[in-house]
Amino acid sequence: MTSPTTDRSEAIAGALLMLAAGFFAWQTMDLRIGTALRMGPGYFPAILSGILFLLGLLVFLKAFRSTATSEAMGAIAWRGLLFILPAPVFFGLTVRGLGFVPALFLTALIAAMASMRMKLHWALLLAFLVTLFSTLVFSYALGLPFRRFGPWLPF
Amino acid sequence: MEFLSNLALGFSVASSLENLTFCLIGVLLGTLIGVLPGIGATATIAMLLPITFQLEPVSSLIMLAGIYYGAQYGGSTTAILINMPGESSSAVTAIDGYQMARKGRAGIALAVAAIGSFFAGTVSTFLVALFAPLLTTVALKFGSAEYFSLMVLGLIMSVALAHGSVLKALAMVVLGLLLGMVGSDIYDGTPRFTMGITAYADGLNFVAVAVGVFGIAEILRNLEDEHDRQVLTSHVGRLWPTREDFRAIVGPVLRGTGLGSVLGILPGGGAILASFASYTVEKKLSKNPGEFGHGAIAGVAGPESANNAGAQTSFIPLLTLGIPANPVMALMIGAMIIQGIVPGPNVASEQPGLFWGIIASMWIGNLMLVVLNLPLIGLWVKLLKVPYFILFPIIMAMCSIGVYSVASNTWDLYAVAFFGLLGYVMGKLRFEPAPLLLGFVLGPLLEEHLRRALILSRGDAATFINRPISLTLLLLAVGVLVLVFLPAIRKSRDEVFTESEG
Numbered sequence: 211m212t213s214p215t216t217d218r219s220e221a222i223a224g225a226l227l228m229l230a231a232g233f234f235a236w237q238t239m240d241l242r243i244g245t246a247l248r249m250g251p252g253y254f255p256a257i258l259s260g261i262l263f264l265l266g267l268l269v270f271l272k273a274f275r276s277t278a279t280s281e282a283m284g285a286i287a288w289r290g291l292l293f294i295l296p297a298p299v300f301f302g303l304t305v306r307g308l309g310f311v312p313a314l315f316l317t318a319l320i321a322a323m324a325s326m327r328m329k330l331h332w333a334l335l336l337a338f339l340v341t342l343f344s345t346l347v348f349s350y351a352l353g354l355p356f357r358r359f360g361p362w363l364p365f
Numbered sequence: 366m367e368f369l370s371n372l373a374l375g376f377s378v379a380s381s382l383e384n385l386t387f388c389l390i391g392v393l394l395g396t397l398i399g400v401l402p403g404i405g406a407t408a409t410i411a412m413l414l415p416i417t418f419q420l421e422p423v424s425s426l427i428m429l430a431g432i433y434y435g436a437q438y439g440g441s442t443t444a445i446l447i448n449m450p451g452e453s454s455s456a457v458t459a460i461d462g463y464q465m466a467r468k469g470r471a472g473i474a475l476a477v478a479a480i481g482s483f484f485a486g487t488v489s490t491f492l493v494a495l496f497a498p499l500l501t502t503v504a505l506k507f508g509s510a511e512y513f514s515l516m517v518l519g520l521i522m523s524v525a526l527a528h529g530s531v532l533k534a535l536a537m538v539v540l541g542l543l544l545g546m547v548g549s550d551i552y553d554g555t556p557r558f559t560m561g562i563t564a565y566a567d568g569l570n571f572v573a574v575a576v577g578v579f580g581i582a583e584i585l586r587n588l589e590d591e592h593d594r595q596v597l598t599s600h601v602g603r604l605w606p607t608r609e610d611f612r613a614i615v616g617p618v619l620r621g622t623g624l625g626s627v628l629g630i631l632p633g634g635g636a637i638l639a640s641f642a643s644y645t646v647e648k649k650l651s652k653n654p655g656e657f658g659h660g661a662i663a664g665v666a667g668p669e670s671a672n673n674a675g676a677q678t679s680f681i682p683l684l685t686l687g688i689p690a691n692p693v694m695a696l697m698i699g700a701m702i703i704q705g706i707v708p709g710p711n712v713a714s715e716q717p718g719l720f721w722g723i724i725a726s727m728w729i730g731n732l733m734l735v736v737l738n739l740p741l742i743g744l745w746v747k748l749l750k751v752p753y754f755i756l757f758p759i760i761m762a763m764c765s766i767g768v769y770s771v772a773s774n775t776w777d778l779y780a781v782a783f784f785g786l787l788g789y790v791m792g793k794l795r796f797e798p799a800p801l802l803l804g805f806v807l808g809p810l811l812e813e814h815l816r817r818a819l820i821l822s823r824g825d826a827a828t829f830i831n832r833p834i835s836l837t838l839l840l841l842a843v844g845v846l847v848l849v850f851l852p853a854i855r856k857s858r859d860e861v862f863t864e865s866e867g
Contacts, residue, residue, distance in 0.1 A: 223794040227536050234543050237558050241550075247824025251550035251557055254812045258543050265536040272532070284793075290588035291789070294581060294761065295782045301765040302778030314762055321761035324588055325754035336755060340762045352419050354770050 217276035224270025231263035293324035309360030310349060315341040372494055375721030378423060379729055384722065387424040391431020392730050396738060398432065399439020400745045401756060406436035407692045407802075408580035412760070412767045414572050414700055422704040423719050427726040429700055430680070433693050434486070434727070437676055438734050441478045441669055442745055445471060455672065457640045461657060461664030468660050472604040475742055477614055477662060478669040479735050480606075485622040485670035486731035489677035492626050493684075494724050497713065500685040504710035507686070509818035510828050514838035516811050519688055521842040522631060523800045525849045534800050537791075541801040544569060545808020552816070564776035571699045573768050573777040574805055575692070577784025578791070578798045580764055584757045585789045604739060610662055617647050617667035625674030630681050631690070643671035677727055684720060685710055688807075692799050695806040703771070 238259060244250030297320045304313040318340045322333035348354045378384065398409040410432055417425035440455040445462035458478060465474040507515070524534040547558045548568030559565040606614070624646065625639035647667040648657045657664050679690040687708030689695035701708045706716065713720045738745075768777050788798055822828035829835050 219794050223533065223796065226790075226794070227540070230540060230543075234558065241555060241557060245824065246819055246826060249816045249819065251553065251555040254815065255543060255546050255557065258539050258546075262536060262539045262543065265532055265539065269530070269532050269536065285589045286793070287585045287588040287789075290585045291786070294584055294588070294757075295785055297761050298581075298765045298768065298778040298781040298785075301769065302775035305769060305775065314766065317765050318758045318762045322754075322758035324584075324757070327752075327754045328758075333758070336758055340759055344762060344766060348416075348766055348770070352416065354419070354766075355773070356770075 215276055217273045220273035220276060221270055224266050224268070224273055227266025227269060228263055229266075231259050231266055234262070235259040289326065290324045293320055297321040304362075305356070305360075307360045307362040309358050309363065310356035311341060311345055311358050312363070313360075314344055368495065368498075371498070371717070371721050372725065374717060375494075375723075375725030376729075378718045378722030379427065379725040383421075384424055384427050384726065385729070387420065387428040388431050388726050388730050389733055391428035392435035392438075392733050393737070395432035395435020395437075396439040396442075396734070396741075396745065397435075397748065399436035400442055400748050401439075401751065406433060406440070407696070408576065408583055409436070410693060410696045411572055411575035412580060412763050414696060414767065414771075416767060416770070417700065418703055418771070422701075422706055423722045425700060425704060426697065426719070426723050427730075429697055430723060430727060431730045434673065434676055434730060435734060437673060438479065438482065438738055439745070441482075442475060442738075442742070443749065445474045445478065445665070446746065447749065455640070455669075456637075457644045457668040457672075458665055460644070461659075461661045464658065464660035465662070465665065470660065472742075473606050473610060473662070474665050476604045476606055476739060477610065477666050479739055481614065481618045481621065481666045481670035482673035483731050483735045484618055485625060485674035486677055487728060488622050489626045489629070489674040490724060490728040490731070493678060493681055493727070494721075497681055497685050497720075497724070500681060501710045501713045504685050507710070507834070508832070509814040509821060510832050510835040511838065512686075513811060513814040513818055514829060514835040514842070515686065515688060516807050516814070518838045518842040518845070519682075519690070520800070520804060520807060521845050523691075523803045525845050529795050529797065531849050533796050537796055537798070537800040538804040541804020541806075542808040542811065544574070544801075545805045546812065548809075551809065551813055562776060564774055565780075568809070569780055569805075570768065570771060570774065570777040571696075571806065572771050573780040574784050575696060575699075575802060576764050576768055577781045577786075578788035578802060579692070580760065581781065581785025582788025582792055582798070584760060585785065586792060587753055587757070604742075613662050614666035616650075617643070617663040618670045620646060620650075621667040621670030622674045625671035626678045628671075629675030629678030629690070637672070637675075639671040639675035640668035643667040673731075680723070680727070683708065684712060684723070687712075689803065692802045695802055698806060
């Protein structure tokens with residue numbers, strides 16, 4: 211066993227938990243707490259925020275007396291974060307305006323860019339196939355109520 | 366015999382052409398998902414959930430159940446062939462299964478896993494049919510106080526079974542509960558934590574949270590390090606076990622089935638616990654324990670039977686109490702609610718066709734898996750070679766369509782991105798997502814029963830202790846919590862989980 215060291219990722223974890231607890235507690239302040247008999251909307255959330263804060267504090271404090279060997283956090287998928295997370299957001303922003311078919315094509319294309327090993331022409335082909343398949347299955351076969359082409363397009 | 370007539374009703378529902386088709390689609394999809402790299406059953410069921418809303422309730426639940434146990438089969442296939450468990454419950458299978466594959470006995474390992482699973486599936490389907498109605502009668506006596514205590518026990522169990530720090534798993538449960546509070550208050554409709562966004566007045570979309578925390582986060586983790594996966598062998602070898610092999614697996618399969626059936630009923634991830642327990646038992650009972658870790662056939666047969674039995678019996682708390690035993694069951698609850706079925710003890714009496722149909726379909730699904738999967742193993746092996754960068758754009762497209770089609774709410778898609786980021790950060794900081802999702806699903810129910818119980822008892826919190834069933838459940842929860850904090854247990858728990866990661 212090594213002597214106690216500081217585990218940075220644990221300290222961050224504890225701090226984030228306390229931050230989240232603080233956020234929920236702050237949002238609870240506007241809500242009526244009520245009594246145990248007639249609980250208001252804020253009663254249960256207030257208790258939970260308190261517990262979460264305590265747990266966060268414990269995790270935070272324990273981080274400074276860590277005996278376990280700290281694991282490295284490893285690489286961070288920056289490219290993945292940059293392209294994967296915006297994909298559903300883009301779909302949400304455009305599915306009504308552009309319509310299902312173009313919105314899905316572009317969403318798949320954006321997501322495909324997240325891999326370093328993807329080539330542009332492969333991405334285009336893949337996005338095309340995904341769109342074709344999904345339109346046939348979801349729009350035609352399952353009859354989901356999507357507009358295939360939206361009002362933003364001239365046709 | 367009421368039991369037989371109920372089963373007959375179930376089989377007549379499950380064997381309609383339509384339901385057989387959806388069962389088949391379900392198990393095939395499930396196996397595909399279990400085999401494909403980098404995407405787990407929970408994430409995929411979350412994504413496919415919306416697609417099933419167009420179907421009849423029975424068909425949709427049959428298909429979802431099929432995906433679930435199909436994925437277990439697929440997960441064992443990857444565990445054996447490439448030492449990469451597709452599902453956490455097949456982690457144990459990888460230990461000896463992969464060693465068998467290295468010795469050229471991959472086919473036999475796969476066949477043993479399939480046969481063990483089928484046997485366990487058959488037995489536990491009958492157990493579900495026998496015990497579910499019994500539990501239903503008990504459950505009908507449950508008041509709000511009992512429900513509250515039962516859910517507390519379920520949440521604590523999920524903490525006990527999570528990897529890593531107990532404190533952090535507890536924190537995840539509480540965070541999940543808080544996220545479950547988002548939306549309108551059940552009694553007076555006050556919006557809570559919605560940040561003024563009316564699209565979240567009905568609460569955060571369950572599918573969006575599940576897809577984000579499990580699906581997107583998993584894709585991001587896979588993109589950290591893009592390697593080709595090594596398929597050990599495209600040559601599977603002979604499939605059918607020899608007479609000696611059969612003799613060696615009878616005991617482990619029987620014991621695994623028994624263990625799995627009992628442990629599966631426990632809330633909080635029974636199938637995983639069951640496979641670990643079975644492995645430990647087989648190692649203890651074995652005449653030459655040194656064989657374990659080097660391709661012991663019992664180390665494949667036992668845990669595989671146990672996790673399939675556990676997967677099956679984990680439907681008991683779902684069908685009788687409406688309480689999910691693991692994240693997949695939480696998704697099933699979501700599916701039932703969206704279909705307009707309130708999960709709980711009334712399902713069996715009000716919708717006997719649905720209730721028994723699902724139970725019967727489990728057996729049919731298991732049969733399909735054995736018949737189909739052994740011949741199809743060659744195909745699954747080929748699928749293992751599909752590169753990941755082709756898969757995830759498809760997954761992203763399916764996620765987006767799936768989440769949007771639940772309620773045509775674009776804010777749900779923004780929530781997916783947010784929870785994807787949250788899930789990724791959680792993974793980096795070694796937080797477990799399963800307790801969070803369970804907390805999220807149970808949050809509103811927990812609050813409702815807490816408030817109702819206290820109204821009924823005129824604000825006296827002693828109601829939870831004065832009622833014997835409620836007290837027992839709470840004592841169990843405290844007991845579990847004490848156990849996981851005890852140093853000795855904690856150490857062996859760490860060892861169990863370390864072993865699984867090795």
